[in-house]
Amino acid sequence: MCEMRTAVLLLVVAAGADHPPSSVINEISKQFGSMMLHCVQLLYPQTGYFRDVLDFWNRDLNITGHTYLGCLAACSLFKLQLRNRDGSLNDTNITKFLHQNGAVENDAAVLLDVFKTCQNASSSERSACVAGLKTMICFRSHIYRLNWTPQFYRGPYENVLNGK
Numbered sequence: 001m002c003e004m005r006t007a008v009l010l011l012v013v014a015a016g017a018d019h020p021p022s023s024v025i026n027e028i029s030k031q032f033g034s035m036m037l038h039c040v041q042l043l044y045p046q047t048g049y050f051r052d053v054l055d056f057w058n059r060d061l062n063i064t065g066h067t068y069l070g071c072l073a074a075c076s077l078f079k080l081q082l083r084n085r086d087g088s089l090n091d092t093n094i095t096k097f098l099h100q101n102g103a104v105e106n107d108a109a110v111l112l113d114v115f116k117t118c119q120n121a122s123s124s125e126r127s128a129c130v131a132g133l134k135t136m137i138c139f140r141s142h143i144y145r146l147n148w149t150p151q152f153y154r155g156p157y158e159n160v161l162n163g164k
Contacts (some may be wrong), residue, residue, distance in 0.1 A: 043068075071132060098111055
């Protein structure tokens with residue numbers, strides 16, 4: 001449990017680092033990442049999967065094939081009420097979520113479009129976990145291309161992630 005609290009703290013520190021180009025992505029990352037860490041506890045207790053959640057914006061992390069991340073994304077989208085029971089995105093709730101996390105109209109419209117594009121790209125998948133992973137990969141790729149990626153940061157907490 002202490003390890004999970006430390007992981008949440010790491011996520012907040014990492015996502016909260018206010019570096020250009022977009023503090024909105026930092027805020028969204030804090031909220032979504034915290035929910036993913038909650039979903040780790042629900043779905044995969046006693047694993048080290050929280051590390052991949054914390055490292056999500058690290059360009060060196062290859063998440064391809066990490067289906068459990070897709071399961072965590074699907075869990076988080078549902079728990080944050082950003083996805084309906086039928087698997088479709090809840091545009092109203094996504095827009096509200098984006099605004100609550102500091103997105104202005106233009107940024108919210110761009111991000112909603114990215115969400116929809118990524119959802120459509122994975123809609124043919126039968127498995128919610130595989131679809132969630134494809135959506136995550138797509139979202140991360142779009143944010144990289146927009147150059148809105150939060151700076152990868154671990155700071156003084158590197159030792160915790162290394163089990164020290």
